[in-house]
Amino acid sequence: MKPGRCRVAGLCGAILTIWWAVGPSPTRAQTTVGSADVHLPIQNAAGLRLLVATDHTSPVLRVILPGRPTSDRSIEILFPEHVTVVKQGQRSARQLYLFRPGERGDRPLWRRSDGSLEYERDLGDGVHLLARATLEGDGVRFRYELTNESPVAYDMIYAPTDPRLTSIFHDVRLERTYVHHADGFDLLASETPRRLTIPLDQWLPARYLVSFTWPVPAQRIERRDDGIPYYNKSRAVDMPFIATVSTDKAWVIASFARTAGNVWSNPELTCQHVDPQTSLSPGQRATIELKLLVIRGSLDDALERAIRQRQSLK
Known part of the structure; x- marks a missing residue:
């Protein structure tokens, strides 16, 4: 191999x-x-x-x-x-x-x-x-x-x-994908308005990241070894939560965890990442949990459920 x-x-x-x-x-x-x-x-x-x-x-x-x-x-x-x-x-x-x-x-x-x-x-x-x-x-x-x-x-x-979200949830320009800051909801990619008007081949591929427990990177756009631009939002979220609203505004898909270093998405796939990490000693067992909400309702409804359920996650 x-x-x-x-x-x-x-x-x-x-x-x-x-x-x-x-x-x-x-x-x-x-x-x-x-x-x-x-x-x-x-x-x-x-x-x-x-x-x-x-x-x-x-x-x-x-x-x-x-x-x-x-x-x-x-x-x-x-x-x-x-x-x-x-x-x-x-x-x-x-x-x-x-x-x-x-x-x-x-x-x-x-x-x-x-x-x-x-x-x-x-x-x-x-x-x-x-x-x-x-x-x-x-x-x-x-x-x-x-x-x-x-x-x-x-x-x-x-x-x-x-x-990975498609159909009514696909959000390639991150127009309906939100995170939550101390002052309320904001679009994940609100700090990159040019994404809405530039040709798709200039926007994609891309990754958009927002810190939670990890320090906010000083560099707003990083180009890593894979050649993909990684956009870092300038302020942290107040909980590990990311949500996408359907095109008809009837459904919300939201991912959340008890903790995570950051939340992020690959807009081409409209994926949602709120992934915890842990350590593991010899003979030890570790448990990681996260939740995917699929609800008819609003962003506020999704956030309320996430706040209520978050502490029940490992």
Whole structure:
């Protein structure tokens, strides 16, 4: 297997070189619960449905709005996009897992129970992952349980959930994607008004980031090794929350976590990132949670729910 190399947009501080091994991850033996119907949608009282996207071998979920067919891809979530670690005392990072589209690698053995879909996987380097998505009344709670079965400590472990929005939620110029500051809501990209008028090939590709616990970068626009411009908003948000309003203004999709270094989006995908990081000692288990709200309502409705539920997240 040949190693590859990339950069992670969300890592704070030092620039990290990341290596990953290209190839399937080994999977721990499991017992499937409800294997006959594990790929059927789970539905809540509001009519939202959660299902496994079977056209990808890598774990991908879809949330289906009421009345939409199960083939609808308006809300598709990479679960996770990758898993990246930094060993204690090192500056370089290693990707233990990376999403690959289509039928490549080993498919995880999904289990279904009590409104949840979950799978387990050994990622290598002694790290074991249990990933669970639970459909709640107003969206989906994502939970990662990471166990370090090695004698090595990890200073950082990072498993970003990647909700990608299309159709009525697609917001390529970030005209309907909001964050929240101490003085209220503001468009994520409000400090870059030229994005609204320049040709798309001059705007894309791009990343737009806003700090939460991490220091606000002094440089407003960074060009990294990948050649993509990274736009840094000049003031921090007051909670790790990002929301996109549908074109008809009837729906809000919002992601939030208990904490995160920053929030950000790739406008071409209209993805929402509020990804916590943690450390992992030998023999330790760490839990990371975040929530994706899918509601009929307003930004204020979404924020109220996020404030109320945020402390319940790990």
